[in-house]
Amino acid sequence: MFNKEVYTKRRNKLRKEVKSGIALFLGNVDAAFNYPANVYSFRQDSHFLYFFGLQNPGFAGIIDFDNNKDYIFGNDFDIDDVIWMGVQPKVADLAAKGGVENAAPYNELAKFIAKAKKEGRQIHYLPPYRGETVIELSALLGLYNADIKPGASVELIKGVVALKEIKSDKEVAEIEKAVDIAYEMHTTSMRMAMPGRVEQEIAGTIEGISLALGGPVSFPIILSQDGQTLHNHHHDKVLKVGRMMVTDAGAETQENYTSDITRTVPVGGKFNDRQAEIYQIVLDANMAAIEAIKPGLKYREVHFLAARTIIEGLKKAGLMKGDTDAALKAEAHTLFMPHGLGHMMGMDVHDMEGLGENYVGYDENTTRATTFGTAYLRLGKELKTGFVLTVEPGIYFIPDLIDQFRNEGKFMDFVNYDKVETYKDFGGIRIEDDILVTDDGYRVLGKPIPKTIAEVEAVMSNPL
Ligand code: GLY
Numbered sequence: 536m537f538n539k540e541v542y543t544k545r546r547n548k549l550r551k552e553v554k555s556g557i558a559l560f561l562g563n564v565d566a567a568f569n570y571p572a573n574v575y576s577f578r579q580d581s582h583f584l585y586f587f588g589l590q591n592p593g594f595a596g597i598i599d600f601d602n603n604k605d606y607i608f609g610n611d612f613d614i615d616d617v618i619w620m621g622v623q624p625k626v627a628d629l630a631a632k633g634g635v636e637n638a639a640p641y642n643e644l645a646k647f648i649a650k651a652k653k654e655g656r657q658i659h660y661l662p663p664y665r666g667e668t669v670i671e672l673s674a675l676l677g678l679y680n681a682d683i684k685p686g687a688s689v690e691l692i693k694g695v696v697a698l699k700e701i702k703s704d705k706e707v708a709e710i711e712k713a714v715d716i717a718y719e720m721h722t723t724s725m726r727m728a729m730p731g732r733v734e735q736e737i738a739g740t741i742e743g744i745s746l747a748l749g750g751p752v753s754f755p756i757i758l759s760q761d762g763q764t765l766h767n768h769h770h771d772k773v774l775k776v777g778r779m780m781v782t783d784a785g786a787e788t789q790e791n792y793t794s795d796i797t798r799t800v801p802v803g804g805k806f807n808d809r810q811a812e813i814y815q816i817v818l819d820a821n822m823a824a825i826e827a828i829k830p831g832l833k834y835r836e837v838h839f840l841a842a843r844t845i846i847e848g849l850k851k852a853g854l855m856k857g858d859t860d861a862a863l864k865a866e867a868h869t870l871f872m873p874h875g876l877g878h879m880m881g882m883d884v885h886d887m888e889g890l891g892e893n894y895v896g897y898d899e900n901t902t903r904a905t906t907f908g909t910a911y912l913r914l915g916k917e918l919k920t921g922f923v924l925t926v927e928p929g930i931y932f933i934p935d936l937i938d939q940f941r942n943e944g945k946f947m948d949f950v951n952y953d954k955v956e957t958y959k960d961f962g963g964i965r966i967e968d969d970i971l972v973t974d975d976g977y978r979v980l981g982k983p984i985p986k987t988i989a990e991v992e993a994v995m996s997n998p999l
């Protein structure tokens with residue numbers, strides 16, 4: 536946990552964003568895995584963590600905007616807990632570590648909320664994403680479960696986004712630690728991507744690296760020689776020369792800051808000509824996009840710059856044709872990259888996505904597209920110094936999508952379908968890095984993870 540001034544400062548900043556009432560932050564509770572006492576490893580709610588810093592299950596925090604007070608509600612451990620878990624600090628001492636002077640047993644929370652309701656004060660809360668939280672909010676607020684999400688406070692959401700989207704130096708340092716763990720995960724994955732190996736062996740090994748060096752993985756690992764399936768969590772294939780293996784994986788630090796990195800490598804360690812040609816296009820798109828990043832530019836523009844690079848590269852490879860501007864306008868690249876260029880990153884790997892992507896990635900000046908592919912762009916708005924985001928272009932040959940678009944006669948002026956047919960056995964390529972927006976441009980976070988063809992082949996020449 537950071538020192539208490541960090542949390543006090545964050546709560547005080549929120550006081551400038553939300554005018555009155557109270558904000559209720561429910562921390563997470565333990566979630567049962569297959570019976571009540573066998574629980575998933577605990578992950579605290581990122582917003583509770585951001586404002587209070589405490590990793591304990593079953594705690595709640597309140598920021599009182601009217602009276603300038605903060606509260607922690609949680610239960611002290613009894614002797615039974617001590618027998619199984621060892622001596623634990625008192626709730627009041629934990630609260631003090633987050634700079635909170637007022638601590639009370641958890642059952643006082645219901646009384647506090649009831650009183651606030653009676654006084655007609657607004658009770659702000661964020662949209663919950665776990666069933667237990669919905670039920671608890673419903674009990675505390677006297678609302679039906681179905682009314683909980685729609686009742687979340689837009690004022691609080693906007694205030695939280697305004698604070699959390701700008702990362703402090705301490706937060707950036709944590710994210711860089713997470714990228715450095717990802718360096719170990721990805722270079723290991725590269726060195727293990729040899730024919731005959733089952734994907735699961737690699738996925739399990741790199742998940743272990745995350746756990747050994749920091750915390751859990753920041754999202755379920757995507758690792759597959761079938762990279763044309765964008766989020767492929769099946770790891771049951773035996774690797775074969777001629778396939779490209781996508782590894783999209785990141786780690787959490789002890790402070791729960793994340794990384795999100797993708798690398799794609801040729802099974803066996805040597806790119807063939809076809810692989811090298813397509814790989815270089817994705818790499819060019821990744822680098823052109825990164826180099827364009829600066830405050831004041833809309834991320835949507837960066838997305839379309841990457842798309843332009845992909846169209847131009849695919850034209851050279853004979854897979855696309857026609858006028859680049861017209862192809863871009865028609866969004867013909869979405870046959871090959873049917874996803875957005877990137878998203879915000881922080882304590883959540885898709886940072887704050889649970890608050891509503893449009894509150895995080897868009898604003899009154901930038902509206903989300905509704906067209907195929909581009910609608911998946913999670914971040915479109917103007918960049919500011921302190922944003923941390925991903926740049927993750929890709930090219931995928933998705934047989935069903937190729938068939939569908941061809942049958943529909945879509946993009947006939949821009950796609951050489953006869954040649955594209957011959958790539959249906961190719962798979963997919965994605966290259967993803969984590970970037971900080973700085974006053975004068977950008978910084979690629981963490982220890983550079985090999986990504987040029989020469990760098991990848993050099994790492995893979997030393998297989999594990
Ligand atoms: N890890 C999922 C993504 O790249 O967004």
Ligand code: MN
Pocket residue numbers: 783784795796797927967
């Ligand atoms: Mn990723």
Ligand code: MN
Pocket residue numbers: 795877878925927967
């Ligand atoms: Mn990502």
